[in-house]
Amino acid sequence: MKILVCITHVPDTTSRIAFxxxxxxxxxxGVQYIIGPYEDYALARAVELKExxxxxxxxxxxxxxEADPTIRKALAIGADDAIRVxxxxxxxxxxxxxxxxxxxDDSYDLILMGRESIDYNGGQVHGMVGALMNIPSISPxxxxxxxNGVAKITREIEGGKELIEVPLPFVAGCQEPIxxxxxxxxxGIMSARSKPLQVVEPVDSDTMTSTLKFQxxxxxxxxxxxxxxxxxxxxxxxxxxxxxx
Amino acid sequence: xxxxxxxxxxxxxxxxxxxxxxxxxxxxxQSSVVALALGSFEASELEQLGTNxxxxxxxxxxxxxxxxxxxxxxxxxxxxxEECGAHTLVLAKSALGDAVAARTSILSNAGMASNxxxxxxxxxxFSVMRSxxxxxxxxxxxxxxxxxILILKKxxxxxxxxxxxxxIVQFSPELNQEGFSTTITATERVSGEVxxxxxxxxxxxxxxxxxPENWHLIEDLASALGAATGCSKPVSDMEWRPHHExxxxxxxxxxxxxxxxxxxxxxxxxxxxxxxxxxxxxxxxDPDAPFFKSADYGIVGDAFEVVPKLTEAINxxx
Numbered sequence: 001m002k003i004l005v006c007i008t009h010v011p012d013t014t015s016r017i018a019f020x021x022x023x024x025x026x027x028x029x030g031v032q033y034i035i036g037p038y039e040d041y042a043l044a045r046a047v048e049l050k051e052x053x054x055x056x057x058x059x060x061x062x063x064x065x066e067a068d069p070t071i072r073k074a075l076a077i078g079a080d081d082a083i084r085v086x087x088x089x090x091x092x093x094x095x096x097x098x099x100x101x102x103x104x105d106d107s108y109d110l111i112l113m114g115r116e117s118i119d120y121n122g123g124q125v126h127g128m129v130g131a132l133m134n135i136p137s138i139s140p141x142x143x144x145x146x147x148n149g150v151a152k153i154t155r156e157i158e159g160g161k162e163l164i165e166v167p168l169p170f171v172a173g174c175q176e177p178i179x180x181x182x183x184x185x186x187x188g189i190m191s192a193r194s195k196p197l198q199v200v201e202p203v204d205s206d207t208m209t210s211t212l213k214f215q216x217x218x219x220x221x222x223x224x225x226x227x228x229x230x231x232x233x234x235x236x237x238x239x240x241x242x243x244x245x
Numbered sequence: 246x247x248x249x250x251x252x253x254x255x256x257x258x259x260x261x262x263x264x265x266x267x268x269x270x271x272x273x274x275q276s277s278v279v280a281l282a283l284g285s286f287e288a289s290e291l292e293q294l295g296t297n298x299x300x301x302x303x304x305x306x307x308x309x310x311x312x313x314x315x316x317x318x319x320x321x322x323x324x325x326x327e328e329c330g331a332h333t334l335v336l337a338k339s340a341l342g343d344a345v346a347a348r349t350s351i352l353s354n355a356g357m358a359s360n361x362x363x364x365x366x367x368x369x370x371f372s373v374m375r376s377x378x379x380x381x382x383x384x385x386x387x388x389x390x391x392x393x394i395l396i397l398k399k400x401x402x403x404x405x406x407x408x409x410x411x412x413i414v415q416f417s418p419e420l421n422q423e424g425f426s427t428t429i430t431a432t433e434r435v436s437g438e439v440x441x442x443x444x445x446x447x448x449x450x451x452x453x454x455x456x457p458e459n460w461h462l463i464e465d466l467a468s469a470l471g472a473a474t475g476c477s478k479p480v481s482d483m484e485w486r487p488h489h490e491x492x493x494x495x496x497x498x499x500x501x502x503x504x505x506x507x508x509x510x511x512x513x514x515x516x517x518x519x520x521x522x523x524x525x526x527x528x529x530x531d532p533d534a535p536f537f538k539s540a541d542y543g544i545v546g547d548a549f550e551v552v553p554k555l556t557e558a559i560n561x562x563x
Contacts, residue, residue, distance in 0.1 A: 213385050
């Protein structure tokens with residue numbers, strides 16, 4: 001089983017979101033970066049599948065050298081080697097083209113990523129890579145098993161789930177509870193230092209979108225507290241003031 | 246030039262979020278909205294899309310399209326864009342819509358934006374405002390390419406219901422066999438409940454409810470309000486409730502008119518799933534629960550006492 005896991009390098013979920021330079025750039029000052037939580041699930045499942053079926057795991061990231069510690073963490077969790085495409089991830093289309101350029105010549109059985117990045121929440125790259133490679137793409141995937149070369153997948157739908165069978169290879173956008181997050185142990189951290197991290201230059205690609213500016217939501221007004229013995233006041237406020245009932 | 250809107254059904258009914266997408270498209274150009282429905286639907290259900298702003302409905306009624314196979318749907322959407330000369334495709338955000346639109350963007354050479362929250366700005370090209378960082382910020386994004394695909398967040402426009410019924414046009418695209426290598430072997434869908442992402446009101450419970458056996462408190466309140474039920478991540482992790490009810494950063498992100506959180510402290514990861522709600526009510530016995538900082542209305546009190554009283558007051562006010 002040859003598995004490619006594509007990871008993002010994103011602000012920690014508790015980060016304060018702010019912008020600088022006239023709202024044209026994200027303010028990364030003091031922000032802690034992590035592997036995107038959805039890709040953390042994908043990677044954890046990849047490690048389990050490798051334990052079960054054998055094979056190898058390659059981690060792929062499109063981004064600058066600032067992401068190298070995040071990539072090393074993925075190696076510590078259990079990936080065998082890593083590729084970093086040395087380019088800023090301009091938009092989903094551009095990233096998908098870079099992943100396609102790497103994946104089309106290497107016959108991966110599985111291409112796993114998160115259902116979406118937690119910075120732009122696009123949820124587009126898995127579908128784009130699937131279409132570029134002309135193989136199936138399935139998302140959001142909450143269970144993934146491989147039996148005799150066929151993947152058995154549970155995909156979340158509104159109000160329930162769908163059971164899917166799909167032949168390899170394919171692209172999956174993963175989410176919980178596909179696997180438990182894995183915390184790297186000391187042996188993993190030590191061995192990650194010597195695992196190969198190959199840096200490659202990007203292929204030429206257009207972008208399909210450009211960000212003009214960022215904006216923060218208006219600040220929330222102050223809260224109105226209602227006495228626990230007077231719940232009918234809350235009902236009246238929701239009806240007459242908030243007008244949501 | 247028409248605008249194509251992919252509409253989704255749930256148990257035979259067109260989803261409200263899809264109807265909103267039709268209204269959104271008609272707000273861009275009310276003369277050229279084509280809704281696209283795949284698989285079996287009653288004609289009356291499709292005609293009614295006209296009341297939401299569709300000028301016509303393209304219906305690919307093949308039973309082979311009854312199941313939402315992502316690869317197959319993306320090919321059909323691309324063919325439908327060509328069929329009606331549409332340069333813009335609009336969809337409501339959903340598990341299926343998200344996955345299908347991404348593939349379609351490659352097949353149709355379209356610039357794409359997800360989580361769109363406002364009508365486009367056409368003053369200089371085509372740009373949209375979209376939610377990013379799980380609702381903590383917005384980006385204004387210009388779309389390039391010959392075509393465009395927009396995925397809308399719920400509650401982006403007020404649903405229009407006063408239009409004329411739409412005419413249905415049959416559409417029989419050739420279906421590429423390749424996509425059917427993916428098979429959907431079973432679908433498990435709780436019946437009768439309001440779908441969480443579709444709901445206009447959501448009632449969620451957290452660890453403060455103390456156990457799954459107490460969920461009738463949440464369900465009774467939800468039923469009085471016609472609301473969907475949700476839960477926090479710990480509740481879904483402990484399997485008190487199914488995963489598709491988990492609201493938050495790594496679960497479902499909702500944007501209802503009213504979100505009522507009961508016994509949920511309001512960790513930042515939970516707020517990421519609810520911060521696009523119009524009005525937030527928090528009920529918690531801990532006056533220092535961080536959720537109160539993000540709420541519009543709050544009650545400090547024991548859920549086991551407050552919630553039954555609230556359900557009673559709602560029923561009495563009807």
